[in-house]
Amino acid sequence: MFPAILIVDDNESIIESLEGILSDEGFEVFHAFNGYEALKMVEQHSPDIILLDIWMPGIDGIExxxxxxxxxPNxxxxxxTGHGTIEAAVDATRSGAFDFLEKPLSIDRVIVTINNALNFRKLEEENRYLRKKAIxxxxxxxxxxAVQALNLKIMNAAPSxxxxxxxxENGTGKELVARTLHQLSKRPEEPFIIVNCAAIPEEHIDSELFGHERGAFPEAHAKNRGKFELASGGTLFLDEIGDxxxxxxxKILRTIESSTFQRVGGGRTIHVDVRLITATNKNLVHEIKHGRFREDLYYRLNVIPVEVPPLxxxxxxxxxxxxIFLAACAKENxxxxxxxxxxxxxxxKKHxxxxxxxxxKNLVERLCIMVTEETISCKDIPEPYNKIADEPRQRELPERRALFAIEKLExxxxxxxxxxxxxxxxHADGxxxxxxxxxGVAPFYISALIGNNDNNG
Structure with missing residues (x-):
């Protein structure tokens, strides 16, 4: 299918000339003589590109x-235009024009510009598709x-x-949330840098985050850019920030407040523009009370709190x-x-x-490998996932909730x-x-306590 071009100009001779040349080049061509007609043609024919004159009667080209x-928008x-000025070019570019051509038109330049615009649109569509797949x-x-509420919070937080x-908790998908926030942000094409704070030795964390100059310490044989610098313009995700x-x-607090830092062993101040996302499975309020986490940093990081629900x-x-996991296993294998x-x-669902x-996910992968039949049934589910519904495990969550609802410690x-x-x-089969x-409790005490509880229930 040939690309469709809409030519909008109040000069009939220019339209006829361009239509003839572009048709010979294999394009499907439509035309309009003013802005009103152009807007109708866009609705009716969905062109792939528009050549639009600036000076026209009625609403002009910029409007x-x-x-x-x-x-x-895409x-x-x-x-x-035949009256090209710097101001007109700037106004057109700010309003979203791909390029700006002056009359008399060079046909070679017109064709090159059209092909560039179409290639650019193709790349944009591919990027949107890849971004959609990444999301x-x-x-x-x-x-x-719970997931709908989480996704709504992500959608609201992402553009900021x-x-x-x-x-x-561990395994709930905190990194997935961070990646989605980045993909839906205003920085999706920029770097997304991950740092697992718990996996980096304490003596190396400053160098990892802020970089170092050559000779800053015995192992620093060359200059190294840190994660803040690498993430500039994009998103820095600090996982396990509680560690x-x-x-x-x-140092993190100072960097957030000033958007600047210095490499280890360096004196030059480096400016960065970073969207900071952090994650933890710890209760940071509890960590603050025990002197293991800075309260001022907590309030800097916790501008938008997002809690990922447990399964x-x-x-x-x-x-x-x-x-989803079954499909992924099949594709991989x-x-x-x-x-x-x-x-x-x-x-x-009872676990x-x-x-x-x-x-x-790990269980499903295990079942995909170990089960030889095409259908996974109850007999294939291993312990402890095959416990029946009346097991204490199934009562554990509501019992815990009831327990924590009690006011008095005694x-x-x-x-x-x-x-x-x-x-x-x-567990002792009665x-x-x-x-x-x-x-280590007397049998009569157990009998009395359980008996009392059953009578009360």
Whole structure:
């Protein structure tokens, strides 16, 4: 299919000339004599590029350009005029024009400009497609209310340059949230740099973040750019920020406040423009109380808090996640995608998943490899995931919630003691004597406590 070009000019001879030449070059050509006609033609024919004269009766070319860009921001528009001025060129460029051509038109220049604009549009479309795929790849999948609330928060936070603090348990997908924030930000084409603060030795963290000059320390044989410098213009993601030492925390704080830093062993001040996203599985308020995290840094990082829910709070998403993981395994191993029975999925939904989505993904990969049949059923689900619904594991979460709802410490101790002994007796298959040996509690005490609890229930 040939690219379609819309020529907009009030000079009929110019339109006829361009139509003839561009048709010979293999383009499909339409024309309009003013801005009003041009806007209708864009709606009707969806051209791939527009050649637009600036000086026309009615609404001029600049106003027409602005209207086109409001409705079709990705449509390339090349402005043409016989009265070219610097001001007109600047105004056209600011309004979204791809290029600016002066009359009398050079046909070679026109064709080169058209091809450049079409190539640029193709690259933009490819980038949008790749960006869409990247967002899909790194998004938190699911239809639960917890995931919908999380995605809404991500959508609201992404366009801002304000720091984001992502909290959540291990395996919930904090890095996926950070990547999605970057892809939906105003910096998606810029670098996304990840630093795992827990994985870098304390003596190397400053050099890793801020870089170093040659000779700054015995191992510094060459100048090194740090992660802040590499991320300039884009996003820096500091994972496990709660594991960072207090000295480095102070340097991070100064960098956030001034947007400047110095390399280790250097004296030159370096300016950076970085969107900072941090993540932790720790309770930073608790860390502050124990002197392990700076309170002033916490408030700098926690401008936009985003909490990633654990899998146990969105068990209804398990079928969707399992389907995604099964498809990924099949693609990676170049095999047919396995199915899973409804009963097997229901069994997985009864587990509390302390390792969260990461644990579920690892289990699905294991099942893909170890199960030889095309369908995964309940018999294929290994321990501890194959426990029946009335196991203590299934009562653990509501019991914990009830426990923490108790106001008085003494009452909470008594409630915990009862639940603890009940579970020990259950694991001993109802043998109170065996449970007594395990716990070091007299059998009669266990009988009395559990009996009282059952009577109350």
């Amino acid at each position: 027409t350009l602005k209207e086109i860009k409001n409705n079709f 449509l390339p528009v090349v402005m043409i 899909e790849k790194h998004s938190i999948n699911g239809q639960s209310s 340059d304000a720091p984001v603090l992502i909290t959540g 960072m030492n207090l000295k480095t925390q102070a 146990r709070d969105r068990l209804e998403d398990i079928p969707i996640l399992v389907k 170049k095999e047919n995608e396995k199915e899973i029975t409804h009963d097997a999925l229901e069994l997985l 509390d998943w302390p390792g969260n989505v990461r644990e579920l 009452d909470a101790r008594k409630a915990f003691e009862k639940e603890f002994l009940k579970q020990k007796v259950h 043998d109170i004597e065996a449970a007594a040996k395990i716990t």
